Each structure stands twice: as structure tokens, then as C-alpha cells.
Amino acid sequence: MTDMASLMEDRAAAKVISDKMHKPVDWDSPKIARNIKKRYAAERRFKIYGLSAIGIALLALFVLGFSIGSKGYSAFFQTYVQLEIHFDPAEIDPQGTGDPAVIGKANFDGLIKQALRDRFPEVTSRRDKRDLYDVVSGGASYDLRERVLANPNLIGQTRKVWLISGDDFDMLNKGYIDADVDEGSRRLNDKEISWYNTLVSSGAVEKQFHARFFTSGDSREPELAGIWGAAVGSFYTLLVTLALSFPIGVLAAVYLEEFAPKNRFTTIVEVNINNLAAVPSIVFGLLGLEVYLNVMHLPRSAPVVGGLTLALMTLPTIIIASRAAIKAVPPSIRQAALGLGASPVQTVTHHVLPLAMPGILTGTIIGMAQALGETAPLLMIGMVAFIVDIPGGALDPATVLPVQIYLWADSPERAFVEKTSAAIMVLLAFLILMNGLAVYLRKKFERKW
Amino acid sequence: MSLSFLLLAVAALCALSFYFGRQRAVALSGGRYSNLHSLPAHYGTYVALWCGLPALLLLLVWHIFQGSIIEAMIIAELPSEITGDSGQLSLALNSISLIAADNGQHLTVSPEVIDAGHRLANLQSIANAALVVVMLTGASIGVSLSYRKISPDLRARNNVERISRWVMIACSAIAILSTVGIVFSLLFEALHFFSKINPVDFLFGLEWSPQTAIRADQVASDGAFGAIPLFVGTLLITIIAMCVAVPVGLFSAIYMGEYASSKFRAVAKPALEILAGVPTVVYGFFAALTVAPFLRNNGAILGLDVSSESALAAGLVMGVMIIPFVSSLSDDVMSQVPQSLRDGSYGLGATKSETIRHVIFPAALPGIVGAVLLAVSRAIGETMIVVMAAGLAANMTVNPLQAVTTVTVQIVTLLVGDQEFDSAKTLSAFALGLVLFLVTLGLNVFALKVVQKYREKYD
Numbered sequence: 001m002t003d004m005a006s007l008m009e010d011r012a013a014a015k016v017i018s019d020k021m022h023k024p025v026d027w028d029s030p031k032i033a034r035n036i037k038k039r040y041a042a043e044r045r046f047k048i049y050g051l052s053a054i055g056i057a058l059l060a061l062f063v064l065g066f067s068i069g070s071k072g073y074s075a076f077f078q079t080y081v082q083l084e085i086h087f088d089p090a091e092i093d094p095q096g097t098g099d100p101a102v103i104g105k106a107n108f109d110g111l112i113k114q115a116l117r118d119r120f121p122e123v124t125s126r127r128d129k130r131d132l133y134d135v136v137s138g139g140a141s142y143d144l145r146e147r148v149l150a151n152p153n154l155i156g157q158t159r160k161v162w163l164i165s166g167d168d169f170d171m172l173n174k175g176y177i178d179a180d181v182d183e184g185s186r187r188l189n190d191k192e193i194s195w196y197n198t199l200v201s202s203g204a205v206e207k208q209f210h211a212r213f214f215t216s217g218d219s220r221e222p223e224l225a226g227i228w229g230a231a232v233g234s235f236y237t238l239l240v241t242l243a244l245s246f247p248i249g250v251l252a253a254v255y256l257e258e259f260a261p262k263n264r265f266t267t268i269v270e271v272n273i274n275n276l277a278a279v280p281s282i283v284f285g286l287l288g289l290e291v292y293l294n295v296m297h298l299p300r301s302a303p304v305v306g307g308l309t310l311a312l313m314t315l316p317t318i319i320i321a322s323r324a325a326i327k328a329v330p331p332s333i334r335q336a337a338l339g340l341g342a343s344p345v346q347t348v349t350h351h352v353l354p355l356a357m358p359g360i361l362t363g364t365i366i367g368m369a370q371a372l373g374e375t376a377p378l379l380m381i382g383m384v385a386f387i388v389d390i391p392g393g394a395l396d397p398a399t400v401l402p403v404q405i406y407l408w409a410d411s412p413e414r415a416f417v418e419k420t421s422a423a424i425m426v427l428l429a430f431l432i433l434m435n436g437l438a439v440y441l442r443k444k445f446e447r448k449w
Numbered sequence: 450m451s452l453s454f455l456l457l458a459v460a461a462l463c464a465l466s467f468y469f470g471r472q473r474a475v476a477l478s479g480g481r482y483s484n485l486h487s488l489p490a491h492y493g494t495y496v497a498l499w500c501g502l503p504a505l506l507l508l509l510v511w512h513i514f515q516g517s518i519i520e521a522m523i524i525a526e527l528p529s530e531i532t533g534d535s536g537q538l539s540l541a542l543n544s545i546s547l548i549a550a551d552n553g554q555h556l557t558v559s560p561e562v563i564d565a566g567h568r569l570a571n572l573q574s575i576a577n578a579a580l581v582v583v584m585l586t587g588a589s590i591g592v593s594l595s596y597r598k599i600s601p602d603l604r605a606r607n608n609v610e611r612i613s614r615w616v617m618i619a620c621s622a623i624a625i626l627s628t629v630g631i632v633f634s635l636l637f638e639a640l641h642f643f644s645k646i647n648p649v650d651f652l653f654g655l656e657w658s659p660q661t662a663i664r665a666d667q668v669a670s671d672g673a674f675g676a677i678p679l680f681v682g683t684l685l686i687t688i689i690a691m692c693v694a695v696p697v698g699l700f701s702a703i704y705m706g707e708y709a710s711s712k713f714r715a716v717a718k719p720a721l722e723i724l725a726g727v728p729t730v731v732y733g734f735f736a737a738l739t740v741a742p743f744l745r746n747n748g749a750i751l752g753l754d755v756s757s758e759s760a761l762a763a764g765l766v767m768g769v770m771i772i773p774f775v776s777s778l779s780d781d782v783m784s785q786v787p788q789s790l791r792d793g794s795y796g797l798g799a800t801k802s803e804t805i806r807h808v809i810f811p812a813a814l815p816g817i818v819g820a821v822l823l824a825v826s827r828a829i830g831e832t833m834i835v836v837m838a839a840g841l842a843a844n845m846t847v848n849p850l851q852a853v854t855t856v857t858v859q860i861v862t863l864l865v866g867d868q869e870f871d872s873a874k875t876l877s878a879f880a881l882g883l884v885l886f887l888v889t890l891g892l893n894v895f896a897l898k899v900v901q902k903y904r905e906k907y908d
Contacts, residue, residue, distance in 0.1 A: 039800055046802035050704025053697045054717055057776075060769040061724055067739045068731070248620045255617035272624040278823065278893040279886065280830025282857055283631060286882045289864065290634030297516020304452070312627045319624070345610040373728030376832035376857070379865055395452065402730040402833075409734045409837060417738065424731050431726060 068428075072421025078210035078223060079173040080162040081136060081199060083115040085144070087154045100149055108141035108148070112163065120195060131192055134166045135199075139224040162206065167222040167415035172196055173205060176414060187414070213422065217388050218404065222415030225408070227423050229390045233303055233383070233398030234372060240307020240394055241314060241371050246364055248311075249318030250353075253360075256319070257326040258348050277316035284313050285380030293381060300382040301397035309377050314367040321363020325356040358445030365438040369431050375402040401427045455508065455584070463501040466592050470496030473599050487606035495605045498612050499591035504584045511580050519572050523565050531561070539869070545569050635886055638870070638879035645873045646674045651880060653677060657843035657854075659863060659874045674877050676884070678843040682853030686764045686835060687828040689849055693768025694828075695821055698775025703805055706780050725773035733837030736766035741838060748850065758840035758852040767834050771824050778823065782816030782900070783809055815899050822896035826889040832857040856881050 026032065089096065092106040116132050117123065123132050140163040147161070148154050168187045171177050177186055179193050188196075199205045217229030252269075260266040288309035292298045298305050329352050337347040353360075378384075383399050384407060391398035399407070401423065408420040471493030478484045485492075523545060524532055531541050544558045548566025599605075643651070654675015701721065705714055741762040748755030755761070786809050794804040810817075840852030841862060863878040870876070 039803070043800045043802045046805070047704070047708055050700045050708055053700030054704055054721070056697050057701055057721055057724060057769070057772050058717070060772075061720060063739075064727070064731075064735050064769075067735060071738075248623055251617045251620040252624065255614075255621050259614065259617065260621070266621075269621045269624050272628045274897065275890060275893060276624060276627060278826060278889065279631065280827075280832070280857070280889055282830065282832045282860055283635070283882055283886050283889075286860070286864075286879060287627070287631045287634050290638065290879075291630055294870065295517065296513055297520065298512075312623075315623065315627070343606060343610060345613060369726065373726075373730070375728065375730045376836075376861065379836075379861055384865055393451065393453065402728050405730050405734065406833070406837065409730075409737065420734060424734065427728065428731070431728070435726060 068421045068424050071418055072423075072425050074174050075213060075418040075422035076210055077174075077207040078212070079165040079170040080206050080208050081165045081169070082160055082162050082204040082206070083112065083119060083136070084158060085111055085115045085161045086158040087111065087148065087156060088114075089156045092148065092155050098152055103148055103152065103155075104145060106145070106148075108144040109138075111144065112136050112140055120198075128191060131189070132195065135169050135192075135195060137164045137166045137223045138221060139219075140164050162208070164212075164223055165205075167413060168192075169196065170223055171414050173200075173207065174418075176418075213419070217390050218386060218399070218407070219388060220386075222411075222413050222419055225416075225419055227401065227404060227426055229387060230399050230401045230404035230423070231426075233306075233387075233391050234400040236303035236391060236394045236398065237306040237310065237378075237400055238368055238372060240304055241310040242364070242368060244308065244311035245314045245318055245367065249315050249364070249367075250322050250360060252315075253319045253322030253326060254348055254353070257323050258352065259344070273316050273319055276312075277320065280376075281313060281374055282376040282380065284309055285377030287312070288377060288381045299395055299397070301385050301387070301399075303383075303391065303394045303396075303398050303400075305381045306378050306383050306398075306400065307394065309381060310371040310374060313374065313377065314371050317367035317370065318360075318364050321366070322356070322360045325359025325363065326352060328359065329355045355447075358441050362438045362442045365434050365441070369434040369438075372400075372434070373402055373427065373431060375406055378403050379406075401430075455581070459501055459504045459508075459584070459588070462504070462588055462592075463497040466500040466596075467493035467497040470494075470596060470599060473596065474601075474605070477599065477601050485601050486604050487609075491605040491609050492599050492603070494609050495603075496592060496595045496599070498609065499595035500588045502612070502616075503587035503591045507584050507587045508580070511583065515576055515580075519569065519576060522572060523569055526568065527565060528561055541565075549573065631886065635879055635883040638876050639883040641871075642873060642876035642880045645876070646880075650674065651676055651877075652884075655845060657859070659859070659877055672873060674873065676856075676881065678845045679854060679856050679859055679881070681845055681847065682760065682839070682843070683829055683855040683857075685760050685847055685849065685853055686767065686839065686855060687825060689761060689764025690767035690771055690828045691821070691825060693765055694771035694775050694824055697768075698772045698824075699779055699817070701772070702776040702780040702783060705776070706783050707801060707805055707809075721773045721776060724769065725777075727770070729770065729831060729833040730837070732766050732770050733833040733835075736762050736834055736838035740766055753850060755850045756840070756852040758838065759850050760839060760853045761849040763835050763838040764849065766838065767828055767831055770831070770834065771828060774827060775820055775824050778820035779813070779817050782820060783813045785816070786812045815902065819896040819900035822892050822899070826892035826896070829892075830857065830885060830889050832861060836861050856885050860885070 088111065091111060092108075093099075093103055095102070113133055116135065117129070120132060123129055143164065144161070165173070168177070169192075172179070172188055172193065173196070177188055179186075179188075183190055196205070212224065213226045215228050216224060216226030219225040256266065256269065260269075288305060292305045292308055293300060298308075333351050333355065334347050337351045338344070342350065378400060383403050385397055385399065386407070387397050387399050389396070405420055405423050405427065408416045408423060471489045474485060474489040474492035475482075478489070482489065520542070523542070524538070527538075527541065531537050541558070541562050544562050545566045546569065548558075548563055549569035651674050654673060655677050656673040656675045657678045658673045660672060701717075705718060709717065737758075741757055741759065744759060744762050745755045745757050790808050790812060791804055794808045799807070835855045835858050839858055840854055841858065842852055843854050843859075844851055846853060860878045860881050863875060863881075868875045
């Protein structure tokens with residue numbers, strides 16, 4: 001009864017208040033219309049802010065891609081010069097032995113220089129001759145030797161041969177050196193440009209696909225430098241990283257998700273994993289330098305050390321991804337296995353892990369992609385050395401793709417700019433491939449329970 | 450004998466032990482597996498584990514200690530005039546290892562060093578042979594013990610599961626080990642540094658010029674290790690980066706979460722994530738070769754003197770790199786604001802933008818602050834962009850058009866190339882690393898606390 005009474009009282013009070021309130025809002029009044037217009041304008045502005053923010057981000061992505069692509073595409077082609085080479089038997093194989101050892105030692109550089117002198121007989125001074133020899137790259141003589149070794153019948157003949165050109169000449173042909181500016185402020189002098197024009201007008205200059213860029217190691221000469229050495233170094237480094245971080249990461253994730261009791265140890269491990277994921281990569285480099293090089297005396301610049309360092313970095317990524325994938329496997333699967341008499345370890349190895357594997361692999365690939373792009377920690381452990389040879393194993397000195405990019409970006413020669421951009425394109429292609437694979441795996445094996 | 454060959458050999462031995470262990474269990478069962486306590490494969494695994502684990506453990510321990518023990522043996526034999534001076538000693542050790550690797554023909558060194566080189570080569574080959582013997586012995590002891598223990602009553606499954614449990618615990622402990630490793634390696638060298646330079650001078654000094662004389666007769670400045678200019682430079686670049694990343698990241702998260710159609714989101718979201726996947730060295734190249742000249746040329750048109758290694762170029766590009774980080778974190782936070790709050794606001798007649806500004810944003814604020822703090826910690830620790838695009842000169846300035854240097858740049862410059870682990874120059878990198886580690890760790894712990902506290906509110 002008292003409830004009813006209080007309700008009646010409330011109603012009465014409400015009536016008093018509503019009587020006292022202003023008259024109902026006139027929604028058609030100009031003031032309200034103005035106000036609504038203002039609010040809608042603010043709404044549109046706000047939406048435009050959001051859209052332009054995304055626009056800025058996409059624009060940045062586009063500019064980045066465009067500037068790399070426009071600088072780098074020309075590195076996939078290389079200028080070649082056609083010269084008439086006389087394979088002089090007196091120079092190559094005076095005794096006519098036909099022995100590859102004798103032919104291999106011949107002065108092919110001299111043949112090229114002779115051909116250049118024959119092509120431009122008007123060049124006489126020592127200085128000009130030296131400039132003239134730069135038209136052809138120092139690496140061309142090796143190509144010539146390979147050619148003769150492959151086909152000894154060439155000896156004694158005179159053939160037109162396409163030879164790889166020097167880097168300045170290549171830059172001129174690609175339009176990066178402006179022939180119109182003052183002679184003193186460009187890399188090539190007027191004479192060199194006139195030789196170029198002569199060669200072009202006789203059809204002896206051509207751009208060919210630059211396969212050497214993909215097959216050779218680093219070099220001081222831009223036209224001879226390639227990314228294969230760095231790619232192999234990256235491969236060994238990632239191999240070591242994967243071999244360590246994948247099993248360790250998966251086992252740790254299984255333990256933390258399936259077996260670990262809730263105790264102090266587990267909490268400390270979890271806090272540590274979360275913090276390690278956010279430690280700057282360069283700090284891992286300092287760790288690698290101190291522990292692997294100073295304490296354990298592992299070889300400097302070796303992919304093993306790089307892999308060990310990167311493994312510690314990728315571990316948190318793999319553990320976090322694997323835990324998420326294991327958690328996503330529904331408990332009913334485990335209960336069914338346990339109910340049939342499987343031990344906890346059998347349940348995990350026979351049922352939970354196979355079902356979680358696509359998720360674990362996706363996380364691993366993403367972690368590997370991060371490791372492939374990582375540079376800073378590898379600088380700390382000496383993987384920045386100038387290494388010409390292709391590494392033959394994980395203990396040989398090597399460099400990796402991103403460090404190669406860093407080294408080339410620091411080189412003063414103009415031709416290295418396009419090499420750097422091209423190497424970036426190759427690195428990005430690998431990253432896109434890996435991430436694409438991760439997306440594909442996720443799409444293909446994604447299961448809704 | 451190479452490492453990979455050793456590992457392959459261990460793997461082959463494990464496979465063999467698995468096979469024989471399993472065979473023996475099958476033979477003992479007399480054709481009826483129900484006579485056995487465990488499945489035959491468990492017996493095989495049991496033997497294989499006893500073969501592989503001792504071998505691998507021995508290999509690990511051996512590799513941790515081999516280098517330092519052999520070095521100590523070499524140093525003990527060297528004459529005191531070489532070991533007395535640490536600079537000479539490291540030079541001599543370098544030549545010794547070159548001679549040992551048969552690369553030292555061109556070196557002009559004293560006969561003691563050449564002898565030591567040959568002794569090193571000798572010791573190394575002995576050590577490698579001994580390692581193989583030790584590993585084989587360890588493996589065979591393990592195999593013979595476990596093989597003999599195989600009987601139908603052996604609780605092989607329980608044993609294997611117990612071992613695998615310990616292996617898993619060891620794997621989890623690596624997370625702790627690496628943190629401990631980081632802390633100790635930084636602390637050890639940093640303390641070494643602070644024994645030469647007063648920590649107060651380091652943390653509050655206003656001048657940074659780490660060039661010190663390595664030899665006594667060299668002409669060089671004494672070196673000043675005041676890190677304040679580095680902190681200022683780091684802060685300046687971080688602030689510029691945040692000025693780009695926070696508004697752009699936040700607004701794109703808002704648009705993505707509240708306005709965008711699902712079709713637009715399906716295209717724009719992965720595109721933004723590409724920005725996060727681009728390696729930092731690529732951003733560095735972009736900053737140094739595209740953005741910096743662009744700013745310099747346009748600055749010249751406006752009559753501004755922009756340094757070619759300006760803080761602005763590095764900061765802008767770093768901001769672009771961090772956009773997806775801010776946007777995805779704040780997207781997460783804002784999507785966790787309960788729908789009921791939105792519905793309430795719409796019900797009162799608020800427009801979308803009013804709802805976002807007055808309801809969702811304040812509700813998500815703690816999470817967004819956490820996201821920004823994480824982004825700041827990332828900007829502070831970022832290395833390659835600043836190494837390639839920011840300068841080396843430690844200018845004390847807050848002018849974004851001038852060149853500044855950062856903590857990470859100095860660490861890289863100090864440690865790439867020759868290192869002298871007893872000069873303050875090299876050691877200062879570790880002190881800087883320690884500061885960097887502590888600051889980023891503090892920021893992360895704080896940010897995670899903030900985010901977690903916020904999450905509890907709505908769950």
C-alpha cells in the first residue's frame with residue numbers, strides 16, 4: 001500500500017515539474033534549423049578528417065612505393081656496348097695448346113682495350129685512354145674469358161661482342177647524367193659523351209636484362225654488384241632463426257597454454273614474453289654482441305650469430321601467436337581425447353597441435369618476415385662487412401638483404417641508388433610473398449568451431 | 450667437423466636409437482602390444498631422447514665455454530709485454546686467430562705470436578675432436594643405459610612425458626633467460642663504463658663527443674660523455690613522429706571503425722598494414738633520399754635553411770611508420786567500448802561525430818593513452834630510420850630543421866667497426882643501451898597497466 005502511495009506522490013510531483021517546464025521545443029524555428037545545420041556541417045567535417053587521415057597514410061604508402069619503383073626499375077637492365085674483338089691467338093694461347101689453364105690466364109683485359117683503341121683511333125693521350133677504358137666495365141674481361149673457355153674455336157676470329165659497360169656510362173645511357181650541364185659538374189667529360197654519342201649512332205649501345213644483379217655477390221663496382229650473396233646470407237640467417245625459434249616457441253606456448261600451473265614461474269614467464277616483444281631491436285643486438293661474440297666467442301659476421309640474435313627477437317611473436325592458436329581449439333576436442341584414454345601429452349600432440357598448426361604457422365611466417373626485414377641488431381654483430389663471396393654455410397662471414405640495402409644506400413656512386421632501390425624491391429617481394437602465404441594459410445585453414 | 454654435420458649426425462643417431470628401442474620393445478612384447486606398459490613408439494622415443502639430449506646438452510655447454518677457455522690458455526702462454534697492455538693484447542689475439550685460420554702470411558708479428566697462432570689452430574682441432582668424442586660418449590652412455598632398461602614393465606610413456614615436460618619448461622624459461630641476458634650484458638658493460646665516467650656527468654652532461662684517443666700518443670679530445678644532447682635529439686624526433694602518427698592514426702582508426710563501409714575497410718585496412726610491414730631500412734632510404742632532399746629544396750624556396758639531415762625528415766618518416774601501430778591499437782580499444790553507450794548517445798539525438806567525440810573517445814581514452822605510449826616507446830627505440838636520415842653531430846637544439854642525433858644512432862656508430870672493450874667510447878654504447886632499455890621497458894609496463902586497467906572496466 002505504501003508503494004502505491006509513493007508512486008502516486010511521484011506522479012503528482014512529475015506533473016508539477018512538467019507544468020513548470022518551458023513550452024515544447026519548436027523544431028521548425030530558424031534557431032534550431034541553424035543549429036542542426038551547424039551540427040551536420042561539423043559531422044561532415046569530422047568525416048572528412050577521418051577520410052583524409054586514411055588518404056594521408058595511403059598517399060605516404062604510394063609515394064614510398066613510387067619513389068622506390070621509379071628509382072629502382074632501371075637497375076634490372078644494364079647498358080652493354082658492342083665492340084669488335086679480335087681474339088688474337090698470340091695474346092690468348094701463343095703455343096696453340098688449347099689448354100684451358102693457359103687460356104684462363106690470358107690477358108682478356110688487353111683484348112678489350114685493344115678493341116677500344118681500334119674503335120676510337122683518334123684517342124692518343126694516356127689520360128684520354130684511361131677514360132676510354134672506363135666505357136667498358138672491369139668485369140667484362142671475365143665474361144670474355146668465360147666465353148672463350150666455353151668455345152675455344154673463337155681464338156683467331158674477330159667477332160662483335162656485347163660487353164658490360166662501366167657504371168658512369170650506364171648512368172649516362174639511362175639518362176641520370178645530364179649532358180647539358182657544365183662539364184665540371186658532371187661525372188663524364190665532353191669527350192666521353194662524344195664517344196657515347198658515336199657508339200649510340202652506330203647502334204653499338206644496348207640495354208639488356210641484368211641477370212648478374214640476381215646472381216653475383218657484392219662488389220665495389222656498381223655494375224658488377226648483385227644481391228645473391230646477401231640473399232644467401234639472409235637464407236642461412238633465417239634458417240638458424242627458424243630452427244631455433246619455431247620449436248622453442250611452440251613448446252613454450254604448449255606448456256604455457258596446456259600444462260603450466262598458475263604459479264609464480266608462469267606469471268614471470270608471461271610478463272617477460274610481453275616485455276620482450278616490445279624491447280627495441282637494437283638492444284637484442286647489444287645482447288648478441290656481448291653474449292655470443294664476447295662471451296661465447298662465436299665468429300663475427302656469421303649467419304649463426306645473426307640467427308641466434310633474431311631467434312630471441314622472433315620468439316615472443318611465435319609464442320603469442322601459437323598461444324592464441326592453441327587457445328582457439330575448443331575444449332571438447334581435448335575432453336574427447338582424454339575420455340578415450342589418451343594422456344595429456346598425447347592429447348596435445350595428436351589433436352590440439354595439428355588443429356592449431358595453421359595458426360602457429362601463420363604466426364611463424366609473420367615472425368620470419370619481421371626477421372627478414374630486421375637490420376639494426378645485425379649491425380651490432382658485425383654483419384655489415386663488405387663481403388664479395390657467396391657464403392657457403394652458416395659459419396661463413398655473410399651479410400643479409402636489409403644490411404646490403406643499408407650498405408649500398410651509404411655508397412657514394414650514383415649507380416648504387418638504383419641498385420639500392422632494386423634490392424629494396426626484391427626484399428619487399430619476398431616479404432609480400434611471405435605475408436601472402438600467411439594470409440592464404442589463414443584463409444584456407446581457418447575454422448569456426 | 451662442422452656444426453651442421455654434427456647436428457645431422459646426432460639426428461641420425463636419434464633416429465637409429467628410436468628404431469632399435471622400438472624393435473626391442475616389440476620383440477619383448479612377443480607380438481602382443483598389450484603386454485607392454487606403453488606403446489612401442491614410446492620405448493623408441495625414450496631411447497632416442499636419452500641419445501639426443503645428453504649429446505645436445507654437451508654440445509651447448511662445450512660451445513659456451515670453448516672460446517673463453519682456449520683464449521685463456523693462449524693468453525697464459527704469451528709473454529708479459531703483450532698481455533700487459535690490453536690494446537696490444539687484442540691486436541695480438543686478432544693476429545693469432547688470423548694465423549690459426551691460415552690467413553696470416555702477410556702479417557709481420559713476433560715469433561711468439563706466430564707460435565701462439567699455430568698453437569691455437571692445434572688447440573682448436575683438438576677441441577673439435579674432443580667435442581665429437583665427448584658427444585658420442587654422452588650419447589652412447591645414454592643409449593646403453595636406456596636400452597638396457599627397456600622391459601615390458603618400463604613406464605616408458607610416463608618417462609617420456611616427464612622429460613618432455615621439462616624440455617617445455619626449459620623452452621619457456623628462455624624468455625626469462627633472454628631478459629636476464631639483456632639486463633646483465635647491458636649492466637656489466639655499463640658499470641664498466643661508469644667506473645671510468647661519473648654517471649652524473651653521463652646523465653646530465655651537456656656535451657657529447659665520444660672521440661677518445663685509443664693510443665696514448667694520439668692527438669684527440671678527451672671525449673665528453675654528456676648524454677643530454679642525445680636525449681633531446683631523441684625526444685625531438687619522437688615528438689615530430691608523434692605529431693604525424695597520433696592524429697593520422699587516430700582519425701583513420703575512427704573512420705575505419707565507425708564510418709567506413711565493409712568494402713572500403715577490406716581494401717584500406719590491409720593497405721595500412723603494409724605500412725607496418727615495410728622494413729625500417731626501406732623507410733630510412735626513403736627518408737634520406739626522397740624526403741630530406743624534398744624538404745631541403747622546398748625550404749630553400751621558402752628561404753629556410755634546412756639541414757640535409759634534418760630532424761624533420763627522420764621524424765616525418767618515422768611518424769608514417771608508426772601510423773598503423775597507433776591506428777590498429779586504438780581501433781582495438783574503441784571497438785571495445787560497449788554498443789550500449791553508442792546506442793544511448795544516438796537515442797539522445799547525437800550525431801555520429803558527437804557520439805565519437807563526447808562518448809566513445811572519453812570512454813576509450815585510457816586505452817588510447819596506452820597505445821600512444823607504446824608508440825612513443827617504439828619511436829624511441831627505432832634505429833634504422835634515424836641512422837640513415839638523422840645526423841651524427843650531437844647538436845643541442847629543438848629546431849626541427851637542423852640535424853640532431855639520437856641514442857640509437859650513437860649506439861650504432863659507436864659499435865660498428867672497431868671496438869675496444871676497455872675504452873669509454875665503446876662502453877658508452879652499452880650505457881646508452883641500458884638507458885634505452887630501461888626507458889622503453891618503463892613505458893611499456895606503464896602502458897600495459899593503463900590498457901589492462903581500462904579493459905577490466907567493461908569486461
